[in-house]
Amino acid sequence: YIALMIRDYYALSEPTDYYALSEPTVPEHLKTRIKHYKDAYYNS
Known part of the structure; x- marks a missing residue:
């Protein structure tokens, strides 16, 4: 679950x-x- 959130977060951070x-x-x-x-x- 955390991994999904982090992946999502990094996807949002990409300069697309x-x-x-x-x-x-x-x-x-x-x-x-x-x-x-x-x-x-x-905090994890």
């Missing part, structure tokens, strides 16, 4: 066209998700 396009207006739920991933990663 999608990420570049969405960066200026990152959806709030996505920010929250990334924050949860970071917390889970650093």
Whole structure:
């Protein structure tokens, strides 16, 4: 489960066209998700 979250997190961190396009207006739920991933990663 954690591995899936980390994989997801790194996928979101990749400088892809999608990420570049969405960066200026990152959806709030996505920010929250990334924050949860970071917390889970650093606290694991």
